[in-house]
Amino acid sequence: MLLLLATLAQAEPSLECAALDPLTGPLCEQAIEHAEAERWNKAAAAWKIVRERDHSFDRATLGLARARAKQGMSAEAESLYRSLGLQSDAIEELAQLIEESRPAEAMGLYKQLQTLELGEARPYLQEAGAALKAEDLVRCQRSLERFLELEGFEMAPEESLTLMLAIAGVLRQDPEKREEARSWLQRVEQMDPEGPMGLQAGERLDRMAVEDSASQLAVGGGEALLPQQRDQLEEIRSDLAAGRLPRAEREIRALLDEAPRSPEAWATAGDIARGQDDSPGAETAWLTAIALDPEEATWRVRYGRLLAEDYAGRRNKEAAAELERALTLRPSWTGLYVELAQLRIALGDFEGAKQASRDYLRVDPGGELALRAEQLLGDLERETPEPPALETLLAKPPEGISTEAWEAFKRAKVYLEDRDDDETARVEAEQALSLAPDYVDALNLLAHLQLREPDLDGALKSYQRSLEVRPDQPQIVLAVGYSLQDLGREKEAAQRFEQAADLGAEDAIYALAQLAADRGDWRQARQLLSDYFAQASGGQNYTKATALAEALERRHRLELAAIVGGASLALGLPGAWLLARRSGSTLAELLARHPEAYRDVASILSAIRHEVLKHNTTVLPAAAEALEAGRDQPVIEAFDHLLGRGKDGVCPKYWGYVTELDALAKRYGVRLNLERRDPLFSRMNQAFRDLEKVGSSLGPQEIDGDRDRHAQTLRALSLVLNQDSYLALGRLIREVCVLPISQDFLSECWQQVAQEPAFAGKALPEPELHLGEPGIPVRAFKREMSDLLVNLLRNAAQVAIEERGEQARLGLFVDEEFDEITGLERVVFAVADNALSKLSDDMIRGRYIARGLGIVVELVRRNSGQIRVEAWPGYEKAIVVRLPRAEVAEAPGTDSVANAMVEEEA
């Protein structure tokens, strides 16, 4: 009924205004017209005057309240609505106004409406919506049922279906109410069998079926694979990496038959399904992996990405929730913050997106996504462009402008600048322009007011008209550029910025730099910033430009580090050569992007060192000597072995390892170009080709060619392989994965835990920190180490607080210990607590998932360490992790005095 009245009122404005006096009536009609055209400022100004003239005319109060609500002036709108007492329209609109911020109060108003409009169905639906926001699910369902009863099952509008889906979404989270959720979804399916809501309900029912079967499988938790099953899984992953998908699928099915509770196997099944574009299959498999091991972040990330990519935004909320959970488990996976920010933007959660961008910049300020995070933050924080300053008033009208128009413009300026009354200022500006349409100052003032509204389209039109009359206005051209940019018309914006820069607006150069950075053209952005700084003398963009320059500089350094890093430095090859534009990546770049590949890379490099160089190429100087001395046989034998004449040789083995490195990189989605871009391997490859070439003259029957020249070649190759390459390989293996443990690092880990929302408002005990020796180097990545300690500390804090409340105590102790026989040292990390509950080695080693130790156990295994529960003095117990201590090499390649034959202690 309300809608009907509103429609009638809109159709016949004069009816509503007929009761007013002849002066006020037209104003009332004007107000209604403005409201219909959504010109809320004008509507408000007109209603205000009508209301002042006739206080008993409630329509004006209602109209003004609506306009104020639309202008975002909620407090004034609320007060106006309340002044209308029991008028249904006012109650309904007031309830809608406060529903988001005070849903429980809105529920009361809708209830009131149900009494005022007996038999009307709509207030019940509205009450149900407010109840859902107030998290009162019982009342929400009851009101919705009543609405459906009154409205009729088949007449249910889309809003009610949306609400039913939302109710099902909440009920689904409660294991005991999943049947109720299912029932709501089935009703939506029946009510909208062919429509989008029905399809969504069907999709959700399918997902619930998957979740149910996953959780049934997950009862009792996941189980680790046996060693031979783990090998099997590795092979399947290799098949997957090599694109042998049908085989991988066959094998994973077989493995899942044997180990149906292995989360890793399910996760790999998900990867394979994804590789085959089987999204539902991937979703089911990853969901099962999550159910089996809820504390592993990897599959949550994959599942979350799938939800974001495959459902056209419909499941972005769930995707964001998965990434949030993954970040809690693995706070060091900082790139997820940026993904999360993007998802939140898509969800319209701009505050959340800003927070995620800030989180990235806080935890990884020099990270490779820092610039992206800064861009996101910059975009999110970008305010409506500041309008250019208005011209000062002239003592007389400008040429060609009438005094009347000039007077109206002056009044507009006073209303704007002295009284801050934009509404009246705009009326006056429009008055001036109606008298003098080419009045540039009035056009600029109108655009200024439109920007403040903000009415970007309107401002753009006014500015463009102003420029048509007088093109030489650099600040106005710049303002047009900003308006275009904010409207997403970046190409046109760039043209305007260039034009403004030509006219001398230095801020336009900064704007161009920002645009270049946004589209990823770092080089041009740096160049433009350098131009900007050469001209700028402060101004509103100076600080922003400085921040952008710093971000670009960081990125530039990162790129250089990635290209020139690692082995290239060891070999000291010229950077310029390395910067040559060739496709594919170096080994150092692979490691920079995927440090998790380190262990596999190190294992292959170590094999090259031990199985290719050691015993083999090390004979080259002796072979050279033998050649010169005319002793052919040992040289021929050595080259039989090196080239593999008659049996497996050293050179084929080397090429095999190079192929293995390529395949390994592919598993991480990286294409290596060792031959052309990698400074270490391009040299080694060339040396092995030369070795094969010279070897063809050295046997198998006799020695051909110039012996001295061959000897010289062998010595040169020995230098490349046995000195340069050998040392570079050693450095790469030893130095990449070393973390010195400092007091600051331990404190950072604890701070990360302390700042988690789960501990907000809880009395968190400050842990006793002890570091035996500062800077003990451990062979682990910082990110992994941080994840390991954060998870241990979080676990200990949760249990200790739960069981001991304010008496909870924690300790983090780091020391070294050493093995007598092998001389190998380990770093001991003990996280102690005073919780009384028992924990055993078997419990944690069996991936005691319920207490979040699954990640820790996996990280310890990956780092060749030990985890156990030990008694700890002053505490109930400690979880103790031992990891290999790294060594920092002394001068490389030295055969130091310490290595002269060490005699027995005399």
Added chain:
Amino acid sequence: MSNARVLVIEDGREYSESLGRFLSHAFDFVRAGDGNEAMTLLGTERFDAVFLDMRFDRVEPEQLLGDMEAAAERFSGDREQALRFLENNQGAYILAALRKAGHQLGVVWSYDFDGEPRRWKHMAKTYAPLTYLSDNASPQDIQQRLTQAAQS
């Protein structure tokens, strides 16, 4: 004067072959394929020096010296990692057994301790007389060290 006798302890034959190929004029090489065989040979024959490899990943697990249970505990019960650990550090276990049995002859250890100075310091102190050679050592380097070891 007869050549010095060197016991080469390695799981493969790479050293025996390359040393035999280039240094047979200066030494007589005898090969032992694992720790047990080395201990037997040292108990029955006279040697002037030992040339010892570090990694023994081509011998049967039961031929490895060292306590498998203790090694497994070192890796939270993971026997696969434990086996790799014993293989990768087998040279140290052989050296410990050799010294424990009272064999004090000079040992040239083929292992790159350049990158592990702290570990080398400990090993040198515990197992003297001892020297090491990095994996990129040429036969000439080995000859020099073996001569020194045989005279120690």
